[in-house]
Amino acid sequence: MHDLQRGAAVSDPLTPYLDVDRSRPEHECWVTGHMVAGLDGTAAVGGRVGSLSTAPDQALFRRMRQIADVVLVGAETVRREGYGPVRLDEQAQELRRRDGRSSTPPLAVVSRSLDFDWTAKVFAEAPEDAPTLVITCASADPVRRAEAEKVAVVLVAGEDRVTPAAAMQALAQLGHRVVLCEGGPTWLGELVAADRLDELCLSISPVMGGDPLPVAVTPPGGGLAAFELKGAMVEDSTLFLRYERGSQGGGGHE
Ligand SMILES: NC(=O)c1ccc[n+]([C@@H]2O[C@H](COP(=O)([O-])OP(=O)(O)OC[C@H]3O[C@@H](n4cnc5c(N)ncnc54)[C@H](OP(=O)(O)O)[C@@H]3O)[C@@H](O)[C@H]2O)c1
Known part of the structure; x- marks a missing residue:
């Protein structure tokens, strides 16, 4: 057992997270x-x-x-929290561009029901270089899927449900190697x-x-x-x- 002492003040709390090496994931993505x-x-x-x-x-x-590279959330979190596209300050956007990435990461939403308001800002206000992704399964309602395809990039990752492995493979194929999951x-x-x-x-x-x-x-x-x-x-x-x-x-x- 060790005491966890309050140490020196951290000048920027993001730095310890930026410093993590996420280049060697166990599977398709980190x-x-x-x-x-x-x-x-x-x-x-x-x-x-x-x-x-x-x-x-x-x-x-x-x-x-x-x-x-992409921010991933379950559909209920998007519905309850009224998610919009990801926003970052200008300095963070510039750093990302310098790394050859989009200014902001796209949002990816996992859903089987595809029960969304397709005019919501999460779809309508997504930037051109980072359109919102909808990850769904093959058995999803085809009419809703067609609606989704008008405003988002639709990825099919599983038959009756989205499987995490298929979802990560689909994201990796788009070049998204670091996935930040914000729940739910x-x-x-x-x-x-x-x-x-x-x-x-x-x-x-x-x-x-x-x-x-x-x-x-x-x-x-x-x-x-x-x-x-x-x-x-x-x-x-x-x-x-x-x-x-x-x-x-x-x-x-x-
Ligand atoms: N404390 C935190 O940091 C935190 C973070 C995020 C959210 N939250 C809270 O958590 C609550 C929402 O979380 P939740 O657990 O109820 O829902 P969630 O995980 O955000 O979303 C669940 C939904 O995701 C879709 N989904 C999940 N697994 C799936 C699969 N294998 N295949 C296909 N679709 C799948 C389904 O969408 P469809 O219904 O569309 O099919 C399912 O209803 C809210 O109260 C929110 O405030 C807290």
Whole structure:
């Protein structure tokens, strides 16, 4: 057991995340989950994440998208949080362009139902060089799929459901090697169960209560995935923990 002391002030909290070598993923892509939880592990309050996230967490959440080739979310998170396309400040956009990447990463949404308002900003306001991606399965409603194809790039990754492996293969084929998954818990749980989570950046907010929804909901029968603590920072009473896949590997079922 070791004491975790408050050390020197971190000049830019994004730097430790930018410095991570994500070039050697276990599978097709490097997948980083970025989530916030209360002390009891809850992932939402009243169906929204807002009141769980402290000011330093919100600031980091927005900037973290700089690391991503693509930002991946489950459909319910898009619907509940009213997601729009990813925005980054001018300096972050410039750095990305210098690396030969799009100014902002596209958003990719996983959905079987394709139950979306196709005029919503998440589709209508996506930049030309980073159109929103919709990852769905072959059994999705063909009429809705045709609607989706008018406003988004549609990727089919699985028959009756999207499988994490097929989704990551489809993203990798588009050149997206670093995937930042912002939840929600259901989709994140699928990634964990399929052994597709390489890194978890978890903010712990100093609150309890809220919805009975943990940060990841793994499907029944999933094994345990092991992680190693790689970094810890604190601002006021919010903890910022960074874990990477442990050497024991994960559950790994599809
Ligand atoms: N604490 C945090 O950091 C955090 C982060 C994100 C979200 N949240 C909260 O989490 C809640 C939403 O999360 P959630 O777990 O309910 O939903 P979610 O994971 O965001 O989305 C679930 C939806 O994704 C689609 N999906 C998931 N797995 C799929 C698969 N294998 N194949 C096809 N489609 C699949 C389905 O969409 P269709 O229904 O369209 O088929 C499913 O209903 C909200 O309350 C939000 O505020 C918290």
